[in-house]
Amino acid sequence: MTTTDARSNTTRTLFRLPEPRERDLDEVTSYRYVYGPGAPINLLTHFGNPESTLVGADMWMTASPGSRPLLQPDLVIAFDIDVNQYYDQNGYVISDQGKPPDFVLEVASPSTAERDTGYKRVEYARMGIREYWRFDHTGEDHGDRLAGDRLVDDSYVPIPVAEAAPGVLEGRSDALNLVLRWDHGQMLWIDPATQVPIPSLESEREARIEAEQQARRAEARTRELEAELERRRRGGE
Secondary structure (H helix, E strand, O other): OEEEEOOOOEEEEOOOOOOOOOOOHHHOHHHHHHHOOOHHHHHHHHHOOOOOEEEEOOOEEEOOOOOOOOEOOOEEEEEOOOHHHHHHOOEEEHHHHOOOOOEEEEEOOOOOHHHHHOHHHHHHHHHOOOEEEEEOOOOOOOOOOEEEEEEEOOEEEEOOEEEEEOOEEEEEEOOOOEEEEEEOOEEEEEEOOOOEEOOOHHHHHHHHHHHHHHHHHHHHHHHHHHHHHHHHHHHOO
16 A cells, blocks of 8 residues: 655555454443444534544554554544545554544443553553543443543643532543533533534434424414414405
8 A cells, every 4th residue: 555745746655554353242332422422423523624633433553553552442533634544554553644643532341441541541641642531431440430631741640520510520621622521321522612512413403403493483473474464454445
């Protein structure tokens, strides 16, 4: 596989990562809480710039070609990168992209919990991942229902997570300019400007239906008023 570098007008061979491994059955939590609700497409729509903004999942990530470890984040977000190259290489090669991802999320499952909170936390910091977040719908696997770390001087510092309401935890991601919310076991992505979840395909569909219904009601009301005015006019003749 080759690609052309527009800056130097040369062709180079891209290193390609192996095919992603199949997930264990107990790891379907990532689908249930991230992919199933449509988080990747909702986030990509929210950020825009799909040519340079990556919202990826379930593919390998490594520091450089041929290096170890190979990690497989549940969700990875990176700005100002070559998204096509990510798919051409079958994953994220940090040295080839020229920068680490800005955000990584791991969703708890019994088989991965210990690696998520220990080994992966160390490796993601070593790779230079700006923020590393963990979501656990019960809090029983990770030990925390929602936790995040921000890279400071090559080490992770915990991001404050507070109880916003009974059964609701929140922490702010500066990397994404979003608030991550654990809401009675569900994961939500909150726009801090509006304090509501970022739009989804479903919410936009519902809003469109509601707008169409309001337009029909307004049109019907206008027809009623016109008919009433016409009756009054005729009554006065």
